[in-house]
Amino acid sequence: MATMTTALASSLSSKAKTTFLDSSFHGVPISSPTRVQPIKSTQQNLSVSMSASNTPYDLKSFEFAPIKESIVSREMTRRYMMDMITYADTDVVVVGAGSAGLSCAYELSKNPNIQVAIIEQSVSPGGGAWLGGQLFSAMVVRKPAHLFLDELNIEYDEQDTYVVIKHAALFTSTIMSKLLARPNVKLFNAVAVEDLIVKGDRVAGVVTNWALVSMNHDTQSCMDPNVMEAKVVVSSCGHDGPFGATGVKRLRSIGMIDSVPGMKALDMNAAEDAIVRLTREIVPGMIVTGMEVAEIDGSPRMGPTFGAMMISGQKAAHLALKALGQPNALDGTFVGSTQPELILAAADAAEIVDA
Numbered sequence: 001m002a003t004m005t006t007a008l009a010s011s012l013s014s015k016a017k018t019t020f021l022d023s024s025f026h027g028v029p030i031s032s033p034t035r036v037q038p039i040k041s042t043q044q045n046l047s048v049s050m051s052a053s054n055t056p057y058d059l060k061s062f063e064f065a066p067i068k069e070s071i072v073s074r075e076m077t078r079r080y081m082m083d084m085i086t087y088a089d090t091d092v093v094v095v096g097a098g099s100a101g102l103s104c105a106y107e108l109s110k111n112p113n114i115q116v117a118i119i120e121q122s123v124s125p126g127g128g129a130w131l132g133g134q135l136f137s138a139m140v141v142r143k144p145a146h147l148f149l150d151e152l153n154i155e156y157d158e159q160d161t162y163v164v165i166k167h168a169a170l171f172t173s174t175i176m177s178k179l180l181a182r183p184n185v186k187l188f189n190a191v192a193v194e195d196l197i198v199k200g201d202r203v204a205g206v207v208t209n210w211a212l213v214s215m216n217h218d219t220q221s222c223m224d225p226n227v228m229e230a231k232v233v234v235s236s237c238g239h240d241g242p243f244g245a246t247g248v249k250r251l252r253s254i255g256m257i258d259s260v261p262g263m264k265a266l267d268m269n270a271a272e273d274a275i276v277r278l279t280r281e282i283v284p285g286m287i288v289t290g291m292e293v294a295e296i297d298g299s300p301r302m303g304p305t306f307g308a309m310m311i312s313g314q315k316a317a318h319l320a321l322k323a324l325g326q327p328n329a330l331d332g333t334f335v336g337s338t339q340p341e342l343i344l345a346a347a348d349a350a351e352i353v354d355a
Contacts, residue, residue, distance in 0.1 A: 083186050084226075087117040092320050093206055093230040094118045095193045095247060098127025099306055100290025101236035102175050103148070103313025104320075109182045111326055116185045117228060121192040121211040126172040127238060133304025139168035142272060145307030148314070152178065162305075171306070194225050196233070196250055196286070203285035205229035232320045236290040236313065239263055245295040248288060256283050263294035263301045271302035279312045281319055289316035 094105045097120035108116050118125070132138045141149060141156070146163040149156055152174050156163040165171055179185055192214035197205035209225040217223065235247030240262060251257045271294070278297050282288045289312045294301060302308055321328035328334050 089229045090117045091115045092232045094234045096236040097125035099129040099309035100313040103310045104316045106179045107314045107317035109185045118187045120189040129172045137167045139165040142307045148310045234287045239291040248296045261298040266303045267300035271300040272308035274299040275308040279315045
């Protein structure tokens with residue numbers, strides 16, 4: 001059993017590792033994740049595993065180090081307040097932490113000079129990407145978006161034209177763990193975007209409030225919001241709903257765009273290509289990505305396939321980089337060669353277009 005454990009550890013440690021700036025989007029060759037055969041859990045295996053773990057404390061007589069309750073309060077408060085001060089004026093605000101928003105923020109965060117704030121109204125980020133369709137577990141991703149999964153080292157079952165992740169939560173938890181570990185990213189969850197900052201004809205940031213406050217304006221006295229200025233806002237609020245498509249709906253209500261026709265009926269093949277192709281800077285300072293694109297363009301919904309969310313998010317990131325004058329894959333200034341199959345559908349829609 002010790003030999004098996006050593007071999008397994010060796011196999012895992014020998015996986016191809018990506019550097020901070022490696023990306024499926026610009027063609028860095030990344031090996032497919034090693035497929036490790038699962039070890040059936042038996043009482044014998046369990047006992048060997050526990051004895052070999054070298055636990056650095058005594059589970060039979062365990063005590064935590066003492067702490068004052070006020071220290072816990074101060075640590076949480078000080079760090080959060082410092083984050084609010086730091087990100088009050090930031091490079092990019094990503095509104096919505098679903099699969100498109102997370103993919104966008106992940107791609108942006110590879111540039112250590114770009115400061116990224118993610119705002120998510122739910123306590124738990126991830127949007128609908130914790131499960132597949134109809135509350136089933138598996139996540140289907142059409143090729144060539146599987147290259148993004150390779151970059152993240154997420155295992156999958158490969159078929160001819162698509163891959164299947166055994167549980168959608170593997171994608172969401174993996175990308176979040178990698179993204180939130182980076183020093184230039186902050187996730188503000190349980191925070192809602194109530195409005196946009198608009199200066200002239202340009203979106204210049206967002207108006208925020210605690211999500212619970214936003215949900216109870218009709219039941220309480222006036223509770224004024226806060227603000228976050230940004231050079232670029234990426235709206236990834238998803239399809240229409242209580243907090244859905246809020247970015248484009250607000251643009252319509254203030255006359256910056258003419259209409260939000262809503263998404264059409266389901267057509268997977270047409271929908272995913274359209275979502276990536278139509279991801280763009282919809283008005284100066286605001287990029288729309290993910291299913292919110294379908295709402296503004298009346299393109300079909302794709303249902304329980306997730307590749308377009310990932311690649312739309314990546315494209316939104318490179319549009320933001322371009323707007324910031326940073327190296328990006330859309331104008332060929334990104335380090336490394338572009339991945340043609342990921343860029344092709346997107347390349348003709350990088351500029352601002354009329355709604």
